[in-house]
Amino acid sequence: MIRGLTGLSDEIVQNIFLYIAVISVSILVLITFLMIYFTFRYHRRRNPHPEDIHGNLWLEILWTVIPTLLVLSMFYYGWTGFHALKKVPEGALKVKITARTWSWLFEYENGLKETELTIPIEKPIHLQLTSQDVIHSFYVPAFRVKQDAVPGMTTSLWFRARDLGTYDVLCAEYCGQQHAYMLTKVRVLSEEEFYRWYEEKGKELQMKKPVGVPLGERLFQEKGCMACHSVDGTPRVGPTLKGLFGKTIVVMTEGKERQLKVDEDYLRKSLLEPNADVVKGFPPIMPSQKGVSTEEDITELVRYMKELK
């Protein structure tokens, strides 16, 4: 058995990758060597009269059996490795991941919602993924894990971090214009530090008043609005929300152009039915908050946007 097959996901993937790479390279070297060797050995000058060979039983058995065994062994290690990656150890820390265009949301068992994944070292982490819109893929190269997030279903994944530090998270499934910027981090803390952080955040959550960042701004980040909207005037995929309230804008309503003055109702409608009035010059790609955000969250977001002077 390959070492580490029951251990960490990065070891499992690493070892199987190495195993397959070593076999592939050996075969490449062997075939290339034989090719060159035969070119000289059976050159026309040495073998002026070509000869037909009518079968060699042993040779044929060998070159059927050996590759079959090699390929089966790759399958065996791939299969058991896959199972090890799918079998979540007991006592794992559960985190739900929601992917959407173009950001990640991590939800802990105490209800805490974060846009970066913070985890304790050594502890197995059990991730359950889903998507709000299109297919995304959660990919952490440092841990050798990758799993699709598919709308309408839950997929799962586990891993364990062996070193402290911060690691990159990417989306590995092309999901539209800002796909390449669908980045975030995994922060690995010591167990003690992690639980301190976790409990502090949990307390803030219960007080319903996060310390530091105002609620509206926090929701704006948590719901991934900033993937498409800036609040400082720079245009992104969507219009900037700076100074939007009270402005007169041009929208397309059922294919017809019309002007309107941005009020509270319009802001609310923009969240719940983003495609009813599409801002002229922008694509109709904003995901609806219907069924995703609570009434209170919507109210808070609208209040936040009204104040973006």
Ligand SMILES: [Cu+2]
């Ligand atoms: Cu994506």
